[in-house]
Amino acid sequence: xxxxxxxxxxxxxxxxxxxxxxxxxxxxxxxxxxxxxxxxxxxxxxxxxxxxxxxxxxxxxxxxxxxxxxxxxxxxxxxxxxxxxxxxxxxxxxxxxxxxxxxxxxxxxxxxxxxxxxxxxxxxxxxxxxxxxxxxxxxxxxxxxxxxxxxxxxxxxxxxxxxxxxxxxxxxxxxxxxxxxxxxxxxxxxxxxxxxxxxxxxxxxxxxxxxxxxxxxxxxxxxxxxxxxxxxxxxxxxxxxxxxxxxxxxxxxxxxxxxxxxxxxxxxxxxxx
Ligand code: ADP
Numbered sequence: 001x002x003x004x005x006x007x008x009x010x011x012x013x014x015x016x017x018x019x020x021x022x023x024x025x026x027x028x029x030x031x032x033x034x035x036x037x038x039x040x041x042x043x044x045x046x047x048x049x050x051x052x053x054x055x056x057x058x059x060x061x062x063x064x065x066x067x068x069x070x071x072x073x074x075x076x077x078x079x080x081x082x083x084x085x086x087x088x089x090x091x092x093x094x095x096x097x098x099x100x101x102x103x104x105x106x107x108x109x110x111x112x113x114x115x116x117x118x119x120x121x122x123x124x125x126x127x128x129x130x131x132x133x134x135x136x137x138x139x140x141x142x143x144x145x146x147x148x149x150x151x152x153x154x155x156x157x158x159x160x161x162x163x164x165x166x167x168x169x170x171x172x173x174x175x176x177x178x179x180x181x182x183x184x185x186x187x188x189x190x191x192x193x194x195x196x197x198x199x200x201x202x203x204x205x206x207x208x209x210x211x212x213x214x215x216x217x218x219x220x221x222x223x224x225x226x227x228x229x230x231x232x233x234x235x236x237x238x239x240x241x242x243x244x245x246x247x248x249x250x251x252x253x254x255x256x257x258x259x260x261x262x263x264x265x266x267x268x269x270x271x272x273x
Contacts, residue, residue, distance in 0.1 A: 025164075025167050026133055026136060026137050026165060028136055028141065029094070029137060032139075032140065032141040032142060032143075032144075033142075033143050034068070034144045034147045035146070036170075037166055037169050038149065038169060038170050038172060039162075039163070039166070039197075040052055040148060040149065040150055040174060041153075041172070041188050041191075043153070043154065043155070043175065043187065043188070044179065045073075047175060047179065048174055048203075048206065048241070050073065050079055050082060051241075051251055052205065052264070053150040054079060054083065054148075054150075054251075055263075055264050056264060056268055056271070057069045057146075058105070059265065060146045060148075060272070061103055061105050066143055066144050066145045067147075068141055069107045069149075069150065070132075070135050070139075070149045070150070071150045072132045072135070072150055072151050073150045073151065074121055074152065074158075075120075075121050075123075075152070077109045077110050077121075079107055079111075080099070081111075081117075082251045082256040083105070083107060084255065085099050085101065085109075086117070086254075089108065095138045096113075098140070099112050101257060108135045110131060125161065126161070128158050129162055151163075155188060155190075159191075163192075164195065168197045169197070169198075170197060171188070172199075172201045172202070172271070173201070175203070175205070175226070177206065177207060177221035177222065178206075178221050181229060185229050185235075200236065201239065202230050202239075203238075203264070203267065204224055205240075206221070207240035208240070210242050217242075220243065236270060237270040241263045247259060247261075
């Protein structure tokens with residue numbers, strides 16, 4: 001090891017001389033001000049993380065706040081699809097311009113940059129994390145009140161690096177009843193605690209099916225334990241969403257901005273609170 005110059009900015013050693021904690025956080029582009037950054041996480045893919053991220057953005061935008069979505073789920077970028085965005089993002093000499101949805105939400109996703117949106121992304125962890133970092137530093141986001149980040153699924157290396165690269169103000173955990181919910185939540189809570197980021201809420205997606213004929217709710221995957229788990233970890237807000245084929249249809253058709261439901265209203269208000 002070379003002799004200590006007391007310049008902690010260029011040294012990764014965790015010695016007793018360190019004056020300031022090492023920070024991975026990068027500044028956003030000049031001219032960009034993002035007031036609150038909310039990460040949406042899940043234990044695995046396919047539980048509805050992108051659905052919840054986009055619905056929270058839609059509700060926040062409807063409430064009159066300048067809203068953005070950063071799609072950090074690089075290997076499964078479905079945000080452009082649910083908003084019906086198929087044009088590629090444009091750039092200027094200054095940086096990349098986000099694509100704006102019909103209702104005015106700013107979006108950046110890898111699928112808005114690659115030539116063919118069905119091309120697979122076969123990148124290793126550090127490259128994925130680097131791309132997400134660039135979505136934060138090189139995109140001309142402008143003035144944003146709430147940015148929702150569709151995080152990479154899981155609690156491994158890639159989500160951890162993304163956690164460390166973005167100045168998250170809070171996270172929302174999305175689960176589905178098929179998962180080992182208590183373990184998933186414990187891992188997500190631990191990861192958030194490591195980074196001192198509050199867990200604002202938990203969404204149990206596909207919690208029940210409501211019969212279109214009689215309105216009765218059926219817990220297809222058994223009774224929910226999400227309330228008890230939220231209490232155990234002191235998570236202030238919980239929400240449940242039904243399995244709804246209409247919801248899937250609107251999302252797949254790029255019509256997420258035409259979804260009207262009250263499932264996430266309480267959580268969206270809690271985030272703004
Ligand atoms: P993730 O981001 O966790 O990988 P998605 O949000 O992409 O998951 O959802 C996976 C699939 O499940 C999508 O086709 C989506 O439309 C569908 N889906 C998500 N939530 C629901 C729901 N509550 N009811 C019906 N379909 C849903």
